[in-house]
Each structure stands twice: as structure tokens, then as C-alpha cells.
Amino acid sequence: MPVPARRSATSSPQQVERWDPLREFEQLQEEMGRLVQSVWSPAGVGNGGAWTPFADVEETEDAWMIEVELPGVDRKDVNVEMRNSELVISGDVKEKERKGVLRRRARRIGHFEYHVTLPGESDEQHIDAKLHDGILTVRVPKTEQAKPRRIEVKA
DSSP: OOOEEEEOSSSOOOEEEEOOHHHHHHHHHHHHHHHHHHHHOTTTTTSSOOOOOOOOEEEEESEEEEEOOOOOOOOOGGGEEEEEEEEEEEEEEEOOSSSSSSOOOOOOOOOEEEEEOOOOOOOOOGOOOOOOOTTTEEEBOTTTSSSSSOOOOOO
């Protein structure tokens, strides 16, 4: 029974490489592992890109409340900006100085960014941001035009 063979572009006609389907699965598994590692690895370890912290966005009658988890972050290392209708929260989680050998890292370090586009108009002059117990709370008040108003239904 003939067995499929694969020839490489650089190999001579005398060199025939046997097709090994298991090797292709191993290569696929290695590539998927690298892809997952690049997506899920903490920033500052390997890829060096910005990561996105967990956040909740709540809308009340008069404002939007954004709560962002930033444990271990100093308020001086956080930047909050309003760009048109987009709120941008960015900053850095600095690695603490260690005396021993770090055996496992699960907490993220490095640069983070959180973007959220808020519907409607906001009162940019009265935005308030507070960092307490590792939670950054940003209150973005609505303008009078953006606040919902009840319309009476007539018979």
C-alpha cells in the first residue's frame, strides 16, 4: 500500500519525507499554545502590551458610574480622560520589589487601558474620580438634555 509523501521545496528529488499526520497535530497544538499564551498572559510578561482591567458601567438618571478594579495601584499612576463621548482610563501597575524568588505570577503588571463610549451628552466639567480600596469609581454626570424625562400619555 502506498504511503503519502511530502516533498519540501528545498529538498532534492532523492529526499522524500514521509507524511506524519501526528507531527502536523503537534505543530498545530504548539501554535495554538503560543496563541493562547499571547492572549491570556499577563502584560509585562512576554508580550508587553496594554491589558484591560475588569469594570462595571452603571447608568442612573443623572450620571454614568464606572467602577474599575485596580488593586495595588496608586492614584498618581492613574489617568482619567474624556475624549468627546469616550472615557479613557489608563495607567501603570508597577511591580513591587521582591526579596525572594518569584515562583508564580498571577497578578497583572504593566500598562493598562480601559475605554468606554458613553451614549448621550455628558457634563465634562463635573466628572469625579475616586480610588478607594483598589476600586476606581468615576462619575460622569449627564447634561440636562441627556437626562431622561417622563412624558405623560394622554387619552
